[in-house]
Amino acid sequence: MATITVFEAGYCTHAACMALRGAGMKVCRFPARAYLIDTAGGRFLWDTGYASHFIDHTRSGLFSWYRRVTPVYFDEREAVARQLRERGIRTRDLTAVILSHFHGDHIAGLRDFEGTPTWLSGAGWADTRLLKGIRALRKGFVPGLIPPDFESSMTAIEGFPRIELPAELAPFTHGYAAPGADGELLIVELPGHAAGHLGAFVATASGWVLLASDAAWSPSSYRELVGPSRLAHIIMDEPAQYYATLRMLNRLHRGGRVSICLTHEGAL
Numbered sequence: 001m002a003t004i005t006v007f008e009a010g011y012c013t014h015a016a017c018m019a020l021r022g023a024g025m026k027v028c029r030f031p032a033r034a035y036l037i038d039t040a041g042g043r044f045l046w047d048t049g050y051a052s053h054f055i056d057h058t059r060s061g062l063f064s065w066y067r068r069v070t071p072v073y074f075d076e077r078e079a080v081a082r083q084l085r086e087r088g089i090r091t092r093d094l095t096a097v098i099l100s101h102f103h104g105d106h107i108a109g110l111r112d113f114e115g116t117p118t119w120l121s122g123a124g125w126a127d128t129r130l131l132k133g134i135r136a137l138r139k140g141f142v143p144g145l146i147p148p149d150f151e152s153s154m155t156a157i158e159g160f161p162r163i164e165l166p167a168e169l170a171p172f173t174h175g176y177a178a179p180g181a182d183g184e185l186l187i188v189e190l191p192g193h194a195a196g197h198l199g200a201f202v203a204t205a206s207g208w209v210l211l212a213s214d215a216a217w218s219p220s221s222y223r224e225l226v227g228p229s230r231l232a233h234i235i236m237d238e239p240a241q242y243y244a245t246l247r248m249l250n251r252l253h254r255g256g257r258v259s260i261c262l263t264h265e266g267a268l
């Protein structure tokens, strides 16, 4: 069965109510997580968290607004590439880096994995790749985080076998089987939060886990169907789809057979 190792690579802060409506103005930490997924046939990194490249590319100019809106705290020792190295894992040991979406706190470490096969939503990338300036900033995308020649190492998940999911993953019915993962890593679309937003079901010894990325920022969101602040809708790709996805997570949670992990949960 697959194992999941959780890494934290920096965090940002913002008012609790931004992540969960009605949660008040208390300023909370939102850790940026990445996950190492080891399956029998492959080793995958899900997202990268923050990295020094984020600090470099948001130091001044237009993109410094990103950090003014959500102050970022990151120590170089937290870089995921470094944490992997300390465990004896080199970038070339990875089958692929998988990106849940293109917000800066999920892709900031990509330059540390230059040349590593990278899997992503082809539709989401098509919507994102040409964004520049204020249009990029509004979508939480920092173009400078993308390594040179990125597209030569990238594969769209839409080309992977689309399969029917096991009944216990209902209401989710279809997903993409990650090549080399022997059915232990199934990628699903979780639309709404950002263009091409993805999650993944991972088969572990203690049952299925859904890495749900930013489909919610707090477990209370899917447990009680409470969204984030209306202000947060500004950065959402499609608010109506976001709430449809949240209702899917709610049904999955009520089914009681799958653990749900959110990238930034913890503070709320």
Ligand SMILES: [Zn+2]
Pocket (backbone or CB within 6 Å): 101, 103, 193, 194, 214
């Ligand atoms: Zn996001």
